[in-house]
Amino acid sequence: KVSSRITKANVADYPCVDEPWTVLTHKKPQKGWTGYNPKTMRPPPIAADTLHMKLLSWNVNGLRALLKMENFSALELSKREDFDEKDVNAIRETLLQGYDNSYWTCSVSKLGYSGTAIISRIKPLSVRYGLGISDHDSEGRLVTLEFDNFYLLSCYVPNSGDGLKRLPYRIAEWDTSLGNYMKDLEQSKPVILTGDLNCAHEEIDIFNPAGNKRSAGFTEEERKSFETNFLDRGFVDTFRKQHPNVVAYSYWGYRHGGRRTNKGWRLDYFLVSESISEKVHDTYILPDVGGSDHCPVGLILKL
Amino acid sequence: KVSSRITKANVADYPCVDEPWTVLTHKKPQKGWTGYNPKTMRPPPIAADTLHMKLLSWNVNGLRALLKMENFSALELSKREDFDEKDVNAIRETLLQGYDNSYWTCSVSKLGYSGTAIISRIKPLSVRYGLGISDHDSEGRLVTLEFDNFYLLSCYVPNSGDGLKRLPYRIAEWDTSLGNYMKDLEQSKPVILTGDLNCAHEEIDIFNPAGNKRSAGFTEEERKSFETNFLDRGFVDTFRKQHPNVVAYSYWGYRHGGRRTNKGWRLDYFLVSESISEKVHDTYILPDVGGSDHCPVGLILKL
DNA sequence: CTTCCAACG
DNA sequence: CGTTTGAAG
Numbered sequence A, B: 001k002v003s004s005r006i007t008k009a010n011v012a013d014y015p016c017v018d019e020p021w022t023v024l025t026h027k028k029p030q031k032g033w034t035g036y037n038p039k040t041m042r043p044p045p046i047a048a049d050t051l052h053m054k055l056l057s058w059n060v061n062g063l064r065a066l067l068k069m070e071n072f073s074a075l076e077l078s079k080r081e082d083f084d085e086k087d088v089n090a091i092r093e094t095l096l097q098g099y100d101n102s103y104w105t106c107s108v109s110k111l112g113y114s115g116t117a118i119i120s121r122i123k124p125l126s127v128r129y130g131l132g133i134s135d136h137d138s139e140g141r142l143v144t145l146e147f148d149n150f151y152l153l154s155c156y157v158p159n160s161g162d163g164l165k166r167l168p169y170r171i172a173e174w175d176t177s178l179g180n181y182m183k184d185l186e187q188s189k190p191v192i193l194t195g196d197l198n199c200a201h202e203e204i205d206i207f208n209p210a211g212n213k214r215s216a217g218f219t220e221e222e223r224k225s226f227e228t229n230f231l232d233r234g235f236v237d238t239f240r241k242q243h244p245n246v247v248a249y250s251y252w253g254y255r256h257g258g259r260r261t262n263k264g265w266r267l268d269y270f271l272v273s274e275s276i277s278e279k280v281h282d283t284y285i286l287p288d289v290g291g292s293d294h295c296p297v298g299l300i301l302k303l
Numbered sequence C: 001c002t003t004c005c006a007a008c009g
Numbered sequence D: 001c002g003t004t005t006g007a008a009g
Helices: A063-069 A086-095 A167-186 A220-231 A238-242 B063-069 B086-095 B167-186 B220-231 B238-242
Strands: A052-057 A101-106 A115-120 A126-129 A142-146 A151-156 A191-196 A235-237 A268-273 A280-285 A297-302 B052-057 B101-106 B115-120 B126-129 B142-146 B151-156 B191-196 B235-237 B268-273 B280-285 B297-302
Touching: A052 A191, A052 A268, A101 A126, A101 A142, A115 A142, A115 A151, A151 A167, A167 A191, A167 A220, A191 A297, A220 A235, A235 A238, A238 A268, A238 A280, A268 A280, A268 A297, B052 B191, B052 B268, B101 B126, B101 B142, B115 B142, B115 B151, B151 B167, B167 B191, B167 B220, B191 B297, B220 B235, B235 B238, B238 B268, B238 B280, B268 B280, B268 B297
Parallel strands: A151 A191, B151 B191
Antiparallel strands: A052 A297, A101 A115, A126 A142, A142 A151, A191 A268, A235 A268, A280 A297, B052 B297, B101 B115, B126 B142, B142 B151, B191 B268, B235 B268, B280 B297
16 A cells, blocks of 8 residues: 555656546535645645655555556566465566565455555565554554654555444454554654545545445544544644645545546545654645545655 | 347358368367368258248357447346346347347356346247256256247256366256156157257367366266267257268367367257257357357257 | 456445 | 456356
């Protein structure tokens, strides 16, 4: 889910002015809300001599389909990595052009169900998979890398599911444990959490707030949990901080042409420790990047 | 599996001279064997004033994919048939242009696993699904229509499976029961069996006989069963009777580009009662019809 | 290699 | 609606 660059969506050549995603689809947009234009609503380019790092997170919803779509040739891949499973090998090596460090984890309980990875140019000081002890269901939902100045967490928060069957687990087990885990890490270094957090925090973060009050991802419980476990404990939603009144989504369901009509949700975040939040130069969303029901989100961090 | 016509593969406009399927792929073809050219190796067209009937049988290996492929629009279909399941409805009505009588059966034990149908311009005198009592596994493998002068059976014989796990069932239960059932019917009228019989009878019927002696569809057991249950009991393999030395296949596995190299099997047959065999004007194979790993096979019957 | 289903989102 | 797996051929 995380890389420090994505080939087809560099910030520089990002093309969009007055495109569909700048349109508000709320029936009753509140006063002051504006659409999101990632071309014009970005800060000035960061100075070349300012040491910085670019983070990009993307829920790709199926790597095989994505790689097929983007015309990757999974066949002419070198044998550099020593992995057992052919497809994983192909996927890894295809994405790894120029990246020497990649860290993958996936669901072992239900194959193909979930998984996360971090691909990085910079070698981390340490790597950790899962939440530690309480990561009981081994669904490959978390990778933690330790860098000099911060921890980077790539996470895929459990979906509460049809009929909200998994809502209790999601709140009581996952969100709580993740918050605790982040606070633990924070004692040694600032923390940056990114990924699909499976929650649209506020009304501005979803196209139809009224109609989704009992939909997984926008229940009272999940939104409250988002606050108590993360925001109230000192983690900053950097996109929202930078753009307090901007409607911007990172997910559009496939089911009703949501992308075309911009009926989306903001589910993909960067949450960072307060102590590092002033170092964030930019947080941005790349809504025109296709190939998944989610689009990538990015962050530029001054070092 | 059975229809009296197939749109894209009429006998009249069937185009092929010196095409790949005329090539023998046997490593050691026996003396006198020739390739099959359905354009030149057919009898003279049947006289227009000779009353006749055309039967066509096709294992389509997935109707949804086929319909998609052939650009059917499953949406603008009428509500003529009163079926519950939408897709079945769409499929039926799409295939039914001009056919008032269609008879479908499918596996209820494993959905999407197997099924057969007969689509006919002529209304049958009676219809029967399965083998009767012994059709215990309800896999939708047989439809019987009664016409004035014969019974027509569309059949999908069980594959013996990987590791020949189902070979005993296939032989002892299925083939035996089917043979008995056909002999029963034959007491009142001649019988025509068609479909994927999942057996390449002789060496001429498979591209690599030596290498497939333990492959499902060419085991000693299946070939013997084909003889004892059908041929020895008086049913005539009409294609082979008409073309004793012709190498012609009706199936090419997807796995190793079998269609391109004509590495095929003859698995689809017409077996008819001796009493009606002299009425068979032509039996033919349509190897250039794509969209499935099997191609259609046809028969013209004088009435 | 290609189909289908079921589960999941 | 679109993805994945697994079974089947």
